[in-house]
Amino acid sequence: MSNFNFEQTKSALAAYTSIGNIHSADGYGSGHINGTFKVVSDKGIYILQRINDYVFKDPRGVMNNICAVGEHLRKKAAASGGDVERCTLNVVLTDSGESLVETENGFWRMYEFVRDSVSYDLANSIEDFKSSARAFGNFQRLLADFPAETLCEPIKDFHNTPVRYENFLAALKANKSGRADNAAAEIAFVKERADFARVLQEAHERGELPLRVTHNDTKLNNILFDKNTGEALCVIDLDTIGPGFSVTDFGDAIRFGANTAAEDEKDVSKVSLDLELFKAYAEGFIEGCDGRLEEDEIKLLPEGAMMMTFECGMRFLTDYLDGDVYFHTDYPEHNLVRCRTQFALLADMERKKAQMDAICARK
Numbered sequence: 085m086s087n088f089n090f091e092q093t094k095s096a097l098a099a100y101t102s103i104g105n106i107h108s109a110d111g112y113g114s115g116h117i118n119g120t121f122k123v124v125s126d127k128g129i130y131i132l133q134r135i136n137d138y139v140f141k142d143p144r145g146v147m148n149n150i151c152a153v154g155e156h157l158r159k160k161a162a163a164s165g166g167d168v169e170r171c172t173l174n175v176v177l178t179d180s181g182e183s184l185v186e187t188e189n190g191f192w193r194m195y196e197f198v199r200d201s202v203s204y205d206l207a208n209s210i211e212d213f214k215s216s217a218r219a220f221g222n223f224q225r226l227l228a229d230f231p232a233e234t235l236c237e238p239i240k241d242f243h244n245t246p247v248r249y250e251n252f253l254a255a256l257k258a259n260k261s262g263r264a265d266n267a268a269a270e271i272a273f274v275k276e277r278a279d280f281a282r283v284l285q286e287a288h289e290r291g292e293l294p295l296r297v298t299h300n301d302t303k304l305n306n307i308l309f310d311k312n313t314g315e316a317l318c319v320i321d322l323d324t325i326g327p328g329f330s331v332t333d334f335g336d337a338i339r340f341g342a343n344t345a346a347e348d349e350k351d352v353s354k355v356s357l358d359l360e361l362f363k364a365y366a367e368g369f370i371e372g373c374d375g376r377l378e379e380d381e382i383k384l385l386p387e388g389a390m391m392m393t394f395e396c397g398m399r400f401l402t403d404y405l406d407g408d409v410y411f412h413t414d415y416p417e418h419n420l421v422r423c424r425t426q427f428a429l430l431a432d433m434e435r436k437k438a439q440m441d442a443i444c445a446r447k
Contacts, residue, residue: 216307218371334389
């Protein structure tokens with residue numbers, strides 16, 4: 085072995101002798117959660133990752149999710165004449181046939197490198213944004229018949245907004261940071277929307293919002309594109325997949341991608357919902373789903389966008405009250421600034437709700 089920048093990979097790679105002699109294993113990508121390495125061996129190129137078991141408490145459950153969903157997607161690709169090798173991430177099994185290996189450094193897994201692929205951190209055009217929407221919509225379409233209830237929750241109650249609201253109330257009561265007085269307006273903003281926090285859960289309980297396989301991190305850079313044709317190949321970063329609502333996958337993409345300002349913009353006058361981007365994403369997502377969404381789901385897409393914005397802002401505020409223990413911050417008021425940005429975006433969404441409804445109704 086040569087050219088190893090990270091000694092810790094050696095014990096994990098010892099479980100993968102089937103890939104042949106290893107020439108290099110170097111840090112790869114820009115992810116902040118898992119440790120990622122690009123491995124070059126006699127037999128090809130692979131991605132080795134150390135799973136962050138602080139964030140993902142059940143690494144084996146995460147890998148069971150990924151393997152089950154991957155098998156389903158490969159079967160769909162084979163049946164339609166698609167590219168089985170590039171339709172999803174393909175897990176490389178250890179020498180003992182396991183989907184991951186536990187070493188003194190934690191839990192590790194390996195994927196085949198998706199050939200001739202590229203990812204983008206930012207959309208360069210509205211069409212790029214719409215293309216990403218089609219890809220995540222297609223993800224919903226392909227998994228519409230997968231039994232979502234069989235998947236584990238990789239992060240408990242990740243997008244359960246009523247639970248997030250209760251967490252906020254607990255943080256407010258404890259006020260560990262002693263900062264509650266600095267956030268009086270933001271605290272009031274959340275409390276005024278206590279009933280809204282339950283809208284999606286109540287729709288589910290009424291049978292209007294089915295449980296589906298959701299990705300739960302629908303950023304553009306979680307899609308791989310063919311570097312030659314620009315066609316979307318597959319959705320990656322599958323650690324967060326689990327049972328959830330289609331409208332929250334849609335909504336999280338809107339929250340991040342259709343905001344006219346950065347997530348931590350201090351001047352909230354710059355924050356608004358770009359309706360042109362909302363329209364492009366809604367059209368692309370619905371098109372990608374190709375009839376698999378129910379009418380009630382389509383009607384709730386705007387609520388999905390509003391809920392994810394509300395939830396994210398509430399999480400920033402909760403962390404601010406707790407003393408910045410979850411999100412990385414660059415300065416003492418960073419989480420409060422982020423919170424204000426999300427709430428400014430939500431307020432603009434509330435003003436534009438009728439227009440959002442009309443866009444989705446045109447489907």
